[in-house]
Amino acid sequence: MPLRRTALAFSLAAIHFPSVHAQTAPAELAPVDVTGERAGSYKSSSVQVGTFRDLAPLDVPQTSNVVTREVLDAQAASGLFDALRNTAGVTRSQLTGSTYDNIAIRGILVENRGNYRLNGSLPIINLIDVPLENKERAEVLKGASSLYYGFVPPSGIVNLVTRRAGRQDVSNFAVTANQYGGASVHADIGRRFGDAQQFGARVNLVEGREETGIANYGGSRRLASAALDFRASRDLGFRLDLEHYRKEVSEQAAIRLPAASSGRIVLPAVPDNRQNLASEWQKYDAQATNLLFRTDYSINDNWSLLLEAGKARTERDRHFSEFRNDSLASGNGTLLNYFARGQAYENENYRAEITGRLATGPLAHEVSLGYNLNRRSSESGTSATPIGVAQNLYDPVSIARLSPAYTVPSTGSEIRDAGWYLSDRIQISERWQAMAGLRSSSYRSTSTSARYQADDLTPSLSLMFKPNPRTSVYASYIEGLEESGQAPLNRANAGEWLAPAVAKQKEIGAKAEVAQGVLLQAAWFDIRRPSTAVDAANRFVLNGLAEYKGVELAASGEIGRDLSVIASALLLDASQRNEQNPATYGKTPENTPRRTASLFAEYRLRQVPGLAVSGGLFYVGSRPVNNENQASIGGYATLSLGARYSTRIAGKPTTFQAVLDNATDRNYWSTAGNGYIGVGAPRTLKLLARVSF
Numbered sequence: 001m002p003l004r005r006t007a008l009a010f011s012l013a014a015i016h017f018p019s020v021h022a023q024t025a026p027a028e029l030a031p032v033d034v035t036g037e038r039a040g041s042y043k044s045s046s047v048q049v050g051t052f053r054d055l056a057p058l059d060v061p062q063t064s065n066v067v068t069r070e071v072l073d074a075q076a077a078s079g080l081f082d083a084l085r086n087t088a089g090v091t092r093s094q095l096t097g098s099t100y101d102n103i104a105i106r107g108i109l110v111e112n113r114g115n116y117r118l119n120g121s122l123p124i125i126n127l128i129d130v131p132l133e134n135k136e137r138a139e140v141l142k143g144a145s146s147l148y149y150g151f152v153p154p155s156g157i158v159n160l161v162t163r164r165a166g167r168q169d170v171s172n173f174a175v176t177a178n179q180y181g182g183a184s185v186h187a188d189i190g191r192r193f194g195d196a197q198q199f200g201a202r203v204n205l206v207e208g209r210e211e212t213g214i215a216n217y218g219g220s221r222r223l224a225s226a227a228l229d230f231r232a233s234r235d236l237g238f239r240l241d242l243e244h245y246r247k248e249v250s251e252q253a254a255i256r257l258p259a260a261s262s263g264r265i266v267l268p269a270v271p272d273n274r275q276n277l278a279s280e281w282q283k284y285d286a287q288a289t290n291l292l293f294r295t296d297y298s299i300n301d302n303w304s305l306l307l308e309a310g311k312a313r314t315e316r317d318r319h320f321s322e323f324r325n326d327s328l329a330s331g332n333g334t335l336l337n338y339f340a341r342g343q344a345y346e347n348e349n350y351r352a353e354i355t356g357r358l359a360t361g362p363l364a365h366e367v368s369l370g371y372n373l374n375r376r377s378s379e380s381g382t383s384a385t386p387i388g389v390a391q392n393l394y395d396p397v398s399i400a401r402l403s404p405a406y407t408v409p410s411t412g413s414e415i416r417d418a419g420w421y422l423s424d425r426i427q428i429s430e431r432w433q434a435m436a437g438l439r440s441s442s443y444r445s446t447s448t449s450a451r452y453q454a455d456d457l458t459p460s461l462s463l464m465f466k467p468n469p470r471t472s473v474y475a476s477y478i479e480g481l482e483e484s485g486q487a488p489l490n491r492a493n494a495g496e497w498l499a500p501a502v503a504k505q506k507e508i509g510a511k512a513e514v515a516q517g518v519l520l521q522a523a524w525f526d527i528r529r530p531s532t533a534v535d536a537a538n539r540f541v542l543n544g545l546a547e548y549k550g551v552e553l554a555a556s557g558e559i560g561r562d563l564s565v566i567a568s569a570l571l572l573d574a575s576q577r578n579e580q581n582p583a584t585y586g587k588t589p590e591n592t593p594r595r596t597a598s599l600f601a602e603y604r605l606r607q608v609p610g611l612a613v614s615g616g617l618f619y620v621g622s623r624p625v626n627n628e629n630q631a632s633i634g635g636y637a638t639l640s641l642g643a644r645y646s647t648r649i650a651g652k653p654t655t656f657q658a659v660l661d662n663a664t665d666r667n668y669w670s671t672a673g674n675g676y677i678g679v680g681a682p683r684t685l686k687l688l689a690r691v692s693f
Contacts, residue, residue: 244287290311315342531627600617
């Protein structure tokens with residue numbers, strides 16, 4: 001409580017400084033029609049994440065990447081990993097992505113209930129494939145982000161920005177299919193209404209059949225979403241986002257790490273990427289509903305008020321299985337089947353924020369004072385005792401349907417994460433600016449097995465120099481509070497939440513716009529955070545400190561009229577720094593590659609108007625399978641090829657497209673973490689036709 005009073009008193013004192021707005025143009029309510037980038041743009045002109053909302057990427061003193069709608073369309077991206085593989089340091093973790101994408105950035109897990117955000121605010125629950133059809137772009141703010149988002153790991157914030165009605169009507173209809181029988185239809189309709197076009201609506205509808213070429217896998221998915229806005233006056237505007245999506249498929253079985261012998265693990269040969277050790281009846285049935293309401297009010301020419309309220313709820317029934325290999329030579333082992341139904345996860349998020357401009361002598365300030373409350377609850381659902389059946393890794397057999405008795409009762413947990421925050425962007429001179437932020441956090445976590453609380457103050461500081469309007473150099477220091485995680489189902493303390501912890505991040509970087517709109521970024525970072533491990537009693541526990549140091553490079557935009565590029569690379573040195581644990585000291589955290597890189601380019605042929613060809617190369621280096629580094633999965637590179645042709649048929653803009661992912665049909669271990677390894681997806685040919693009315 002004293003920390004809150006201190007932060008509030010500081011901010012109220014600051015408000016009484018004289019205003020500088022007499023020297024600036026009047027501020028108007030931000031337009032509500034976010035229509036996206038110009039055709040062919042691989043570079044975003046702004047970000048919508050955290051305290052950096054509406055800032056140009058050059059003015060963000062932290063590594064940020066934006067995957068625009070044009071990139072998503074050029075790659076026919078269908079999932080989060082498809083989008084985020086364009087940003088350095090992104091890997092799959094634990095799961096292969098058949099049901100949803102479990103992702104790590106820079107070797108740090110992106111927490112599924114706190115790090116994924118809708119329109120910069122609502123924490124959505126990434127336990128079901130998040131659809132991209134109704135999204136304008138995907139943003140990644142790398143590193144610690146506690147100032148605005150409270151308790152979140154320093155892997156980064158993944159922000160999804162919804163498509164909204166623009167100045168021109170939109171009526172797009174698309175059909176997508178692949179060679180395995182998967183198909184979907186998509187309608188995207190946007191309109192503005194009223195004498196002054198003050199009402200806007202953008203509706204997206206998707207219905208699809210899921211087939212990926214993996215045996216015993218199949219199902220359906222659907223999406224219904226609406227993005228509505230109303231400009232009531234020059235000073236008052238409202239936005240409402242509603243989306244509901246569902247996915248029901250047969251979940252691919254996970255592969256458990258073999259037991260270690262003499263401190264080493266011998267991994268099996270990579271099985272065929274089309275096989276599935278589970279059977280079709282082992283369903284993953286999940287649905288999610290996300291609702292976000294926002295009000296913007298311009299108090300006067302200097303100050304504005306933002307109010308937001310949102311709710312995200314995900315429900316699922318899950319028949320999950322893991323294979324435990326008893327014999328590397330024969331591939332014989334046991335498929336352990338887990339059963340849970342009625343699992344539910346819910347996030348409520350509320351934010352009130354006042355933003356304004358003022359002056360203290362020669363310094364100009366852009367100040368934000370806010371309060372954020374996030375409540376997260378979960379129910380484990382009723383479950384059954386796991387059942388083991390014989391299975392073979394290389395020659396799987398069909399598993400007869402199992403009908404267990406659901407005798408294990410549901411347990412619940414609840415988290416209350418609240419905080420006051422103050423952010424000040426200070427214009428020192430034409431070339432120099434600084435940012436300072438402070439958050440006073442109050443955290444409460446309650447479950448059947450533990451109760452934790454934490455009250456802390458975390459700072460955020462940065463200094464930026466702009467030698468010219470198209471170049472910036474910055475240094476920043478951020479402290480972040482994070483949940484240490486919840487013990488997974490396969491641990492002796494399953495469901496237990498570990499005590500919260502503090503992460504510290506330093507970063508030095510440079511950004512520049514060159515040529516005709518290419519954004520170049522380079523950054524060195526050092527993140528130190530508590531690490532987790534599994535102890536001798538199979539308990540998920542804190543394991544001291546881990547340090548992640550590296551250099552990250554990125555480029556995105558247009559090189560001339562005909563070539564668009566998005567590229568990234570990461571050189572990472574990560575190690576565990578707990579001298580009291582010799583089994584892990586000095587070793588690389590699990591599932592953390594030293595090198596990742598991506599390059600995607602699209603070339604528009606002048607000789608054939610409307611035709612564009614594309615290619616992408618995505619590389620992930622080798623990764624240790626556990627914190628003890630007892631084995632590693634090899635690095636891999638996948639190749640994507642594509643072509644799209646835009647024309648007019650009966651006067652209607654029409655596009656035909658083909659994309660070939662994993663073009664060489666490479667077999668590889670794609671994921672590690674939490675005691676599992678998984679196989680990458682087979683070669684997939686996507687065909688798409690889109691027409692606009």
